[in-house]
Amino acid sequence: MPTLYTTALSANGRKPLAVIEELGLRERFVVREVNVYRGAGRAPWFRAINPAGKIPTLVDGDLTLVESNAIMLYLDEVYGDGRLSAEEPRERAELMRWLFWEAAQWQPAIARVLSPFVAHRLLPDAIPPPEQPPQWSEEGLCRLLARLEEHLDGRAWLVLGRRTVADFAVAAMMTYFAPAGFPAAKYPAIERWYSQVAELDGWSRTAHPLWR
Ligand SMILES: N[C@@H](CCC(=O)N[C@@H](CS)C(=O)NCC(=O)O)C(=O)O
Numbered sequence: 001m002p003t004l005y006t007t008a009l010s011a012n013g014r015k016p017l018a019v020i021e022e023l024g025l026r027e028r029f030v031v032r033e034v035n036v037y038r039g040a041g042r043a044p045w046f047r048a049i050n051p052a053g054k055i056p057t058l059v060d061g062d063l064t065l066v067e068s069n070a071i072m073l074y075l076d077e078v079y080g081d082g083r084l085s086a087e088e089p090r091e092r093a094e095l096m097r098w099l100f101w102e103a104a105q106w107q108p109a110i111a112r113v114l115s116p117f118v119a120h121r122l123l124p125d126a127i128p129p130p131e132q133p134p135q136w137s138e139e140g141l142c143r144l145l146a147r148l149e150e151h152l153d154g155r156a157w158l159v160l161g162r163r164t165v166a167d168f169a170v171a172a173m174m175t176y177f178a179p180a181g182f183p184a185a186k187y188p189a190i191e192r193w194y195s196q197v198a199e200l201d202g203w204s205r206t207a208h209p210l211w212r
Helices: 011-022 068-077 090-121 140-150 167-174 190-200
Strands: 003-006 028-034 056-058 064-068
Touching: 003 011, 003 167, 011 167, 028 064, 064 068, 068 090, 068 140, 068 167, 090 167, 140 190, 167 190
Parallel strands: 003 028
Antiparallel strands: 003 056, 056 064
């Protein structure tokens, strides 16, 4: 059976789990918990599968695939008939644009602001609490939040007018938002869209208690 090595503790790790749940494919996959935050990524058995020691990693026959956004697309195209992605070139381009935006801009900006908070919550015994709460007013993050707010105003979903892997990609880092005190009232369109994502099977079934 195809095997996904991951942990729902991680935003990137949650993405392919969400697609598997959303497509109702859970019984067709082996999911192995690899808690990279507690050193499981360095275990020789896992390094033999992915020498970089990172999750998520999908093994499907002779294919070993890394990168969460690539794994989501693969799962949807191979196992989900493309329901959460797009085949038509313009639609596909629109979708890809958000996947690249997420990886190149959104995720790094959030990581800059939330990393100390997330690291402490993951390893409270080893990593001291941050000296200050997450700075939601940080310039780079604010710019991206404003951009996303504007885009989502009047749109039900991020792209193509339906749920896609792009919703899961952009929602992933928002896993940490509620416990980190995200000022949701300032961003009503983001909040409405995220609440809708949160109701999907893919999101509700993959929520880790640490981030509730
Ligand atoms: N861009 C990659 C990031 C993968 C990544 O860095 N995963 C982290 C968890 S979010 C990890 O495995 N870290 C363990 C390590 O670097 O040793 C993706 O989207 O899959």
